[in-house]
Amino acid sequence: MTNITNEKKELDRLTTLADYDIDYSREFEDLDDLSKLAAHISGTPISLINLIGANTQWSISEFGMDQNQISRNDSICDYTIHEKDYLELSDLDKSEDFKDKPYVAGDPSLKYYFGVPLKTKDGISIGAVCVMDKKNHSFSPEKIEMLKIIAEEVMRRLEHRKLVKDLKEKLEEADDVSRKVSHDIRGPIGGIIGLSQIIKDNAEEQSISDIIELIEMIHKGGKSVLDLADEILSTHRELEKQSDYKRESLTLAILKEKLIDLYKPQAQLKDINFKVVVELEHKELLFPKNKILQIFGNMISNAIKFTERDGSVEIHLSFEQVTEAKAKLAFSVKDSGVGMTTEQIDLMMNHQAQSTPGTDNERGFGFGFQLSKHLITSMNGTLTIVSEIGKGSEINVKIPVKLYQLKD
Structure with missing residues (x-):
């Protein structure tokens, strides 16, 4: 992960990404033609369209490489989002920054990377279109310009998705x-x-x-x-x-499946027992998706980050104060991790905490928690933390939601 010197700018970037309210467990078939086109134009076997979250690089379209997510620590696109035009890297296997990355040191043994940042109309980079190969390349100005055009088209389609959702x-x-x-x-x-x-x-x-x-x-x-x-x-x-x-909606049962699909792979990398428990009584109530995955996902990633190998992370999902038209969505994540002192919790709640490495030395800057807290507050929700050093932490979130239809 790159060193972030402007914390406000990074939080603004993550907030902008959250505004797109992207469900990373869904297929983005409308982008697949663009990732394929990028590979064809560049003459490379691999092309990815990646979005850079607080802790994770999410691949929303892939060509030539089956990859849904990797840690932001291992992402080259994390460097690309700080570039004005593009980032080109050759001989990755000889680079001190990248030679030990899993996709360089192991399969598919990549040597070359070229990435173009995905920028909003306001110039905020939320991800990148990248092409990669096992051999080095030298792109002509025409090819570089065409890859930039593809990146612009990706953003147009993401903006279209956002506009349609906002209109609905x-x-x-x-x-x-x-x-x-x-x-x-x-x-x-x-x-x-x-x-x-x-x-x-x-x-x-x-x-x-x-x-x-x-x-x-x-x-x-x-x-x-x-x-x-x-x-x-x-x-x-x-x-x-x-x-x-x-509609763009969830049930507790669907939410459970999505959280397992998205975050169990992260837990498995550390041999962490990952479990999601759903209250049976109201598991089929429909409610808006509305940034729920972004909020809960950041909390879960942090729990995994600060839990030792062979530890546990358990999620509970339920509803409270259910009426015909609304309810409170209750979410809790409990881990067996390193825990926090009362002072550390106070600093986190007041956006004054300093980032610390995870139990596997994962890097991070605490932006995921800040973003989630910001979103929860904007939705009139509540957040509480209970923790003890050496015994783990439990985070509880309650968010008012509209109900579309009651199910038996």
């Missing part, structure tokens, strides 16, 4: 407003109809034909509005039935 959220908010409006008008309109009926009945008894005609018009108009409100509500209910499963 806004449409759902608008849908909620329309539902509330239709509910709100039912009461007063129903009252108008009831009142008009009473007036009509009284008027009929007194044979006031003109008043009856006027009140009948009020009655019909009010009834039409009430029918319209019913139509809006029934349409909303039909849309809910059709679209709940198509």
Whole structure:
């Protein structure tokens, strides 16, 4: 991992990456043509599209190399994100910085790397497109320019994903407003109809034909509005039935699978017993994904980082205060790691902690925890830590979430 001198800049970078709310357990088939094209243009057998998280390099598209993730400590793209245009490295096997990396010292014995940073419109680098080979290359300016164009196209597609997701959220908010409006008008309109009926009945008894005609018009108009409100509500209910499963949503059962897929490989590298436990009662409730994977993932990576080999990391997922429309998502991660003092916990909670190496000398700068705490606060959630030196730590997070649909 590169030395990070500007901590605020790195936290801003990670926050920007989190805004894309990327689910690293999903397939990114719409990017596969670009990774394949990068390899074809460069004449290399391997091409990757990587995003650099707080502790992990995530590969969201691969060509010629089956790799979903590696530690940020082992990432060359971590260096690329600090470059203005690109990073080119030859003879990796002779480099003091890279010769001991697993993909250089072992299979596939790489010697050459060329990477272009993935930059947002604001110039923030969140990852890189890279090509690699077992032999050195020398790219022409035309090839370099084409690789830059591919990197720009990757960002366009990621931006498109983000815009679509944001639009869906806004449409759902608008849908909620329309539902509330239709509910709100039912009461007063129903009252108008009831009142008009009473007036009509009284008027009929007194044979006031003109008043009856006027009140009948009020009655019909009010009834039409009430029918319209019913139509809006029934349409909303039909849309809910059709679209709940198509939304960007999770259940506790799905979340469990994703956490195992993403973080068990990291635990296995240290022979750590990794376990995810889900409360059975509410495991099928649907709730928005909304950065949940980013928050929990950073907490889990930190737990693995500070747990000794052959130790344990256990995750618990449940719901609290469940109502028809909302609940509190409860997450806890308990490890058998090195633990922390009260003073260290206070420093972490106040963003004053200094990074320390993991139990396998993993490097890090504490940004993952800072980012998670920032996101939890922005979502009106809570975070608490209980820890003891030599016995491990337990982090508890509670986040209010909207529920899409109750399941039996």
